[in-house]
Amino acid sequence: MIKQKGILFVLSGPSGVGKGTVRKSLFEKDTNLKYSISMTTRAMRQGEEEGVDYFFRSKDEFETMIEEGRMLEYAQYVGNYYGTPKQYVEEMIELGHDVFLEIEVQGALQVKENYPQGVFIFLIPPSLEELKNRIIDRGTETEDLILNRLTEAKNEIEMMDKYDYVVVNDNIEEAVSRVQSIVVSEHCKRERVAKEYKAILEGENK
Ligand SMILES: Nc1ncnc2c1ncn2[C@@H]1O[C@H](COP(=O)(O)OP(=O)(O)OP(=O)(O)O)[C@@H](O)[C@H]1O
Numbered sequence: 001m002i003k004q005k006g007i008l009f010v011l012s013g014p015s016g017v018g019k020g021t022v023r024k025s026l027f028e029k030d031t032n033l034k035y036s037i038s039m040t041t042r043a044m045r046q047g048e049e050e051g052v053d054y055f056f057r058s059k060d061e062f063e064t065m066i067e068e069g070r071m072l073e074y075a076q077y078v079g080n081y082y083g084t085p086k087q088y089v090e091e092m093i094e095l096g097h098d099v100f101l102e103i104e105v106q107g108a109l110q111v112k113e114n115y116p117q118g119v120f121i122f123l124i125p126p127s128l129e130e131l132k133n134r135i136i137d138r139g140t141e142t143e144d145l146i147l148n149r150l151t152e153a154k155n156e157i158e159m160m161d162k163y164d165y166v167v168v169n170d171n172i173e174e175a176v177s178r179v180q181s182i183v184v185s186e187h188c189k190r191e192r193v194a195k196e197y198k199a200i201l202e203g204e205n206k
């Protein structure tokens, strides 16, 4: 009997658009998804926890992970490394669990290159002005870093055509509900395909 693999969902979009907010709300509704905790070299923010928000590592430790081929994807973003450790994602997918990544655009495009069967969702802000306000109001970055993130945002938004779905995060509940619908419908689609495939195999074995 063929065991069905899990689906890899990738939520991406510019910094401050609300990826983390959408993901946390989605995980309160859909408890079957597994979240892949990223690794980063950036400093821990107030209120963040090791192994919950990120695995916080030194530059040397991160580079060793890269050299050993243990990252599914990684990127340098505004002066720091960010990446997805491979082992957890591969194990969960093999066990049939759906895995959710929340990552920036360079990394998402690497995953798409190496794992095109993933489902790629791009979150966009209602406007660049609103994006700026959200980053400022969050209060986690200095003025310089905010400007760097906004410069990146403009380049990142140009990549949205490469994604399977684009969701506007204007009203938070609506955005979460759209992402949830994508997750449910992709899941149903894969189950239907798997059933059809199984029926074909059974027919061939008669
Ligand atoms: N729909 C929304 N309307 C208004 N504010 C929002 C909305 N979604 C998120 N926010 C707020 O915008 C700020 C940035 O959100 P969040 O930290 O989730 O973004 P992010 O995309 O995960 O950022 P980063 O990529 O930098 O981690 C937060 O203060 C959050 O409360």
Ligand SMILES: Nc1nc2c(ncn2[C@@H]2O[C@H](COP(=O)(O)O)[C@@H](O)[C@H]2O)c(=O)[nH]1
Pocket: 013, 014, 015, 019, 037, 038, 039, 042, 073, 074, 075, 077, 082, 083, 084, 102, 103, 104, 105, 106, 107, 108
């Ligand atoms: N390519 C990857 N990008 C990631 C990963 N984890 C988070 N991120 C993205 O980095 C920026 C900055 O994050 P912040 O926590 O410093 O605000 C943001 O867009 C994150 O989504 C990852 O594993 N790989």
